[in-house]
Amino acid sequence: MKKKEILFLWDGENFNPNGDMLRENAPRIDDETNIAEVTDVRIKRTIRDEIMKKDESIIFVKEYRSGENILDCKSAVREVINIKQEKAQIERDILSKFIDIRAFGGVLPISDKDEMKKDKDIKTAGVQFTGAVQFRMSRSLHRVQTQHIKGTGAFASGNDKGAKTFREEDFLSYAMFATYGIFDNNNxxxxxxxxxxxxxxxxxxxxxxxxxITRSKMGQTPRFMLIITYKDDTFAGDLNNSISLKSAKSDEAIRNINDYTIDFSNLNAKLQRYAQNIEKIEYVSDFDFEKNNKAGFGESWQKIGL
Incomplete structure (x- = not known):
């Protein structure tokens, strides 16, 4: 695989793209800037979940069960790999089976010292892989507004049969996110x-x-993806900070894709400086995004489908 960079733009309305467990699952927001954030772990989970719809067997990081019990990682490895092999063969088996390990890497425990002393056929304590695909924390291109919603449930609460349960939750009114990733040829x-x-x-x-299609994420929409393939190890870097959102409205008042445009001028200037190192630039876009922003696309960008 040749080195690649990607810039992925996606949005949503009245949604929670990545709940913060330390804040009662409210959307992740930078307190200093009021910019919304989504972790790389959430992005990787999205990818894994989609691939599993077609073939669950090629994803390693998922839930494994034995009866009513959820297995830990060490037990899960034993469900899919013969651990009584040389370490190199275990590594080959794992990489040949699982696209998420090839892509994202991982640290997989195999055994421990006590077990290895008792069973001489087990020679490997664990394996570690550095994945080819790495994502930066995704950030919204504008300051966001949150909504705090209260409601009642359908059933009674505890022993008080005269009162229904209450629920509270937080959503982003709207957010346009930029996800930046590198596909490293060496890894x-x-x-x-x-x-x-x-x-x-x-x-x-x-x-x-x-x-x-969940209650908190329904309506998320992929809007635009730029895929840059390089001839060598050179890459431009920091693509998400090379674009900006332009709107006549205040950031917090933005509610849909027609309220703004994306300024690609700095990105185009950066890519021009790396033109001799770039093999090709491809893009994917939904109809509305391309209608509003096509004038800013680079002349060399080639439209593809995914």
Whole structure:
């Protein structure tokens, strides 16, 4: 696989893209800037969930059960790999089976010292992989407004049969997010991550963002993805900070994609400086985003489908 950078823009209305467990699952927001955030872990989960709809067997990080019990990682490894092999063979087996390990890497415990002393056929304590695909924390391109909603449930609370349960939750009124990622060719060699794998990951990111049909995430929409493939190890970097959102409205008053445009001028200037290192620039866009922003696209950008 050749080195790639991606810039992925996606949005939503009245949604919670990534709850913060330390704040009663409210949307993650930078207190200093009022910019909304989504972790790389949430992005990777979106990709895994989408791939699992087609073939659950090629994803390692998922829930494993034995009867009513959820297995820990060490037990899960034993469900899918013969651990009584040389370490190199265990690594090959894991990488050949699981696209998420090839892509994102992972630290997988295999055994411990006591067990290895008792069973001489077990020679590996654990394996570790650095994945080819890494994402930065996704951030909204504008300050956001949150809504705090209170409501009642359908059933009684506890022993008080005359009172229904109450619920409270927080949503973002609207947010346009920028996700930046690097697909590293050197780590790809170490995990056997291929061009076909890269296309599978990109497709799952695009389609999985739209297919998260849950109460808190319904309506998330993939708007635009820029995929830059390089000839060598050079890359431009920091693509998410090379674009900006322009609107006549205040940031917090933005409610849909027609309230603003994206300024690609700094990004185009940056990519022009790396033109001799770039093999191709591809993009995917939904209809509304392209209608509003096509004038800012680079002349060399090639439209593709995912």
């Amino acid at each position: 790809a060699k170490n995990t056997n991550f291929s061009e076909d794998d890269a296309r599978e990951i990109l497709s799952a990111l695009w389609n999985g963002t739209k297919n998260l």
